[in-house]
Amino acid sequence: MYAQMIKSEASTEDPKQLKEFQAKIDDNIKVEPRDWMPEGYRKTLIRQIGQHAHSEIVGQLPEGNWITRAPTLERKMILLAKVQDEAGHGLYLYAAAETLGVSRDDLTEQLLSGKMKYSSIFNYPTLNWADIGAVGWLVDGAAIMNQVPLQRTSYGPYSRAMIRICKEESFHQRQGYDIMMKMAQGTETQKKMAQDALNRLWYPSLMMFGPSDAESVHSTQNMAWKIKMNTNDELRQKFVDQTVPQAQYLGLTIPDENLTWNEEKGGYDYSDPDWSEFFDVLKGNGPCNVDRLEARNKAWDDGAWVRDGLMAHAEKKRAAKTAAE
Amino acid sequence: MSKEWPLWEIFIRGQHGLSHRHVGSLHAPNAEMAIKNARDVYTRRNEGVSIWVVEANNISASSPSEKGPLYEPSESKIYRHPTFFDIPDEVGHM
Numbered sequence: 541m542y543a544q545m546i547k548s549e550a551s552t553e554d555p556k557q558l559k560e561f562q563a564k565i566d567d568n569i570k571v572e573p574r575d576w577m578p579e580g581y582r583k584t585l586i587r588q589i590g591q592h593a594h595s596e597i598v599g600q601l602p603e604g605n606w607i608t609r610a611p612t613l614e615r616k617m618i619l620l621a622k623v624q625d626e627a628g629h630g631l632y633l634y635a636a637a638e639t640l641g642v643s644r645d646d647l648t649e650q651l652l653s654g655k656m657k658y659s660s661i662f663n664y665p666t667l668n669w670a671d672i673g674a675v676g677w678l679v680d681g682a683a684i685m686n687q688v689p690l691q692r693t694s695y696g697p698y699s700r701a702m703i704r705i706c707k708e709e710s711f712h713q714r715q716g717y718d719i720m721m722k723m724a725q726g727t728e729t730q731k732k733m734a735q736d737a738l739n740r741l742w743y744p745s746l747m748m749f750g751p752s753d754a755e756s757v758h759s760t761q762n763m764a765w766k767i768k769m770n771t772n773d774e775l776r777q778k779f780v781d782q783t784v785p786q787a788q789y790l791g792l793t794i795p796d797e798n799l800t801w802n803e804e805k806g807g808y809d810y811s812d813p814d815w816s817e818f819f820d821v822l823k824g825n826g827p828c829n830v831d832r833l834e835a836r837n838k839a840w841d842d843g844a845w846v847r848d849g850l851m852a853h854a855e856k857k858r859a860a861k862t863a864a865e
Numbered sequence: 866m867s868k869e870w871p872l873w874e875i876f877i878r879g880q881h882g883l884s885h886r887h888v889g890s891l892h893a894p895n896a897e898m899a900i901k902n903a904r905d906v907y908t909r910r911n912e913g914v915s916i917w918v919v920e921a922n923n924i925s926a927s928s929p930s931e932k933g934p935l936y937e938p939s940e941s942k943i944y945r946h947p948t949f950f951d952i953p954d955e956v957g958h959m
Contacts, residue, residue: 572929597900624909625909627906631889631906635889635890635891638872644892651895704889708910718883739927746869844867848868849869850870850894850898851870851894
């Protein structure tokens with residue numbers, strides 16, 4: 541997902557205090573920034589929200605890549621609005637993480653140095669316009685799967701950020717599907733491009749949910765804390781079940797020979813993605829890992845004079861105002 | 866490393882005459898830029914017609930550990946709620 545494979549930190553606090561904390565979460569009482577919380581909860585949340593925020597920001601790159609080359613002015617304006625939304629989503633999440641005692645610059649530094657991760661999906665390229673449709677439809681679709689339940693997460697600022705994000709996110713998926721509809725109903729070449737985009741992005745989209753974690757201790761702890769609401773397999777299944785009919789409507793074929801309806805479980809059986817590829821991408825060996833980090837580092841370095849200049853100007857104004865008083 | 870921009874809390878008044886409501890926060894070098902950034906981040910879909918920005922370190926807040934004693938007086942005075950009083954049906958709407 542936008543936050544993948546989040547390890548939970550152990551808690552070493554007083555068992556009584558931990559029990560009270562858990563009882564509060566079980567009662568669906570939100571945890572707020574200044575409330576007592578176990579260090580493990582705090583650290584795990586910083587890691588998760590931070591990774592989620594980084595994904596929103598890095599996620600601007602594959603789509604931003606097509607703003608100047610969108611096929612019409614309308615498509616260009618829509619894509620621009622969507623990419624702007626992603627910046628906003630990153631901001632809401634960074635702000636939520638900051639309430640846990642980490643600074644924005646700290647989080648940025650950790651992204652730029654490669655110490656913190658972002659979602660594996662953004663290390664895949666967007667080769668042509670159909671990919672922009674497929675990204676909106678599949679990648680934002682998968683993100684929504686995860687974000688809707690997270691609106692009920694136990695940490696107040698995270699939950700509020702998620703509520704805001706979900707309100708804006710369905711526009712993203714719909715604009716993607718709209719592009720896919722146009723392509724799928726277009727010329728033979730356009731239809732081929734749409735199928736090709738689905739072929740390339742299907743398995744990376746399934747990987748977004750992360751490997752099966754039904755047996756994972758981290759998953760169990762994070763679910764007890766309600767910072768993870770469903771297992772990876774549950775969400776992936778939901779995503780497949782929702783997406784297959786959407787592909788059928790488009791007249792496109794999901795690139796999976798084993799895809800069959802399973803009446804008994806009331807869902808589709810499908811092939812797992814190649815998990816060795818997933819781990820390889822996480823390690824930094826995906827097609828675009830180097831490009832993405834270079835682009836973020838360049839943006840940060842090139843913007844330094846603007847940040848410093850505005851800060852110096854603000855301080856000068858403040859000093860002049862104090863002197864006048 | 867250069868100095869981080871200060872944090873601002875953003876309050877927005879919607880179109881229907883309600884009070885300003887806290888919507889989130891952002892970093893900006895000064896109040897003017899905070900308002901401009903808030904416009905871009907928090908009013909992209911007609912969410913408001915007025916923006917307040919307050920530097921976060923200027924906000925004083927009640928302490929969560931005092932929650933009990935601080936709000937106890939309101940919990941024990943249920944007669945402050947209209948439903949405390951039984952008014953006979955014959956009296957009509959009140």
